[in-house]
Amino acid sequence: TSFFSLCAEEMVGLYEPNKNVSSDEEPFVLPYLPHEVKFTRLQFPDHVMDQKNEFRNRLKKIKESELNSYGVLVNSFYELEPDYAEFYRKELGRRAWHIGPVSLCNRSIEDKAWRGKQASLDKHEWLNWLNLKKPNSVVYISFGSMANVIAPQLHEIALALEAADQDFIWVVRTSDEQDQEWLPQGFEQ
Structure with a gap:
């Protein structure tokens, strides 16, 4: 949770700016925030768009x-x-x-590697790889533990990352039953 997300969520709930546009692609501004923040309906999670969603009721x-x-x-x-x-x-x-960042409570490499699920690469392997890169040249990508990204979306994101020709570390949470077929050839796990 961040202050930005709390404020943005509140402005969407109070003013429903997503209802004042004619298409899913048309941008709108979240009102009254300290900075101009634009979204489209396509960028919103399903529970915001679907009024009768059970998850939305829980959030309420x-x-x-x-x-x-x-x-x-x-x-x-x-x-x-x-x-x-x-x-x-x-x-x-x-x-x-x-109270953050809370993650600083676990400073050792071992603690960080065991948070969530085990990383697919050895911690020393990815740290060695990272140390070979120029400072500030590697992009870190993570959608957090609440995001549910389906295999076709993961595949499209992977293709876009590959096309960007940028070094990156991408943290992907997958369910045990989800296969890895979405991963393009040549990607390291």
Whole structure:
């Protein structure tokens, strides 16, 4: 969770700017945020678009609980997103505490490698590869643990990354039953 995502989610819920456009590709601005942020409906998760979605109902209950709580813990730090931290507190009148980044609690390589599922490459192998690259030349890609990206989407993203001709580390969470056929030939796991 970040202050930006909390603020953006609130503006979408309050003002529903996604309903004021005529097509899924037409961009719209999330109102009242500190910066101009544009989206299209295609960029929204299904639970935002589908009013009768069970996941949306659960999120609504979570939001109700949040409003009745003492506040929220945010895995972020003030300097990363000060405008959105201030907006959340002052404009939305919500309480929140920065506790992040939480991942710094596990600083050893072993702890980092065991978070989530085991990496497919040996930790020393990918660190050696990374050390061979110029500083700030490798892109890190991760959609987080909440994103459900299906195999055809993963395949398209992989092709786009390959076409970009940019070194990258891509963290992909797959289910045990999901096969790896989406991975283009030549990609290392």
